[in-house]
Amino acid sequence: MKTLNGKWALVTGSSRGIGQQIAKALAQQGCNVIVHGRQLDHTHTTLNEVKEFGVQALAVAGELDSELQVRELISEVQRLSVPVDILYNNAAINNQSTPMFEFSQAEWLRTFQVNLFATVQLCNAFAPAMRERRWGRIINLTSGIAGQPDLAPYSASKAAVDKYTQDLACELKDDNVLVNHVDPGWIRTDLGGPNAWEDVASVIPGVLVPALLPDGGPSGRFYAAQDYKGLWG
């Protein structure tokens, strides 16, 4: 029996890039997947690839760049009437390289909205039901980015995600809801750019490790996906 047989995972930003890899790898483990992109037609490729593993797959669409739109996305997921057992907060935006003192307030706010506040809203929506069912896995995508002040809003938003992950793990420590964060490495995606060190496939199996943890496993822990590179051949 596959470890995640019958579970449902919501993977934000799974229409492409690292999220797409996560969605397919979860499906390979028997997990049903809710695929997300900003528009429904962006999700088609992932949706079809996930279904090839014989699991159920559904799609939702929506922007994460305002509280209202995140609320609408949450309602859309709730209307599917399936439990969110595993939540990957994967969708994020990066910044255009900008001199440190020239980032606009709007850019700071938008970056924190998509990368942190949407994550908080999604956790607020789905973690209480995980707690009630006494089973859940929340995985927040973070970044090892360092020494790049020209990307300060992105970098600071990921630092905030790290701290939030630890606080949420503490809140859920007695409920078998494991909350962890994972750095995929520097990956050639639209966000990572063409000069990144690693191919997108290299994030597997590392990004999956926090979803596969046994009951009572680590929570509030940082994982580096590249530590596991090549382990699945």
Ligand SMILES: NC(=O)c1ccc[n+]([C@@H]2O[C@H](COP(=O)([O-])OP(=O)(O)OC[C@H]3O[C@@H](n4cnc5c(N)ncnc54)[C@H](OP(=O)(O)O)[C@@H]3O)[C@@H](O)[C@H]2O)c1
């Ligand atoms: N790539 C790297 O080198 C790297 C390094 C460290 C950490 N990470 C983290 O890994 C995660 C995935 O990154 P990636 O490289 O796979 O990114 P990506 O290739 O740019 O994909 C971004 C995904 O997020 C969705 N998305 C983008 N903006 C959105 C918005 N405003 N509202 C809702 N959804 C939105 C996109 O949907 P559409 O397709 O519909 O646009 C897409 O599915 C992020 O959290 C990132 O910070 C990446």
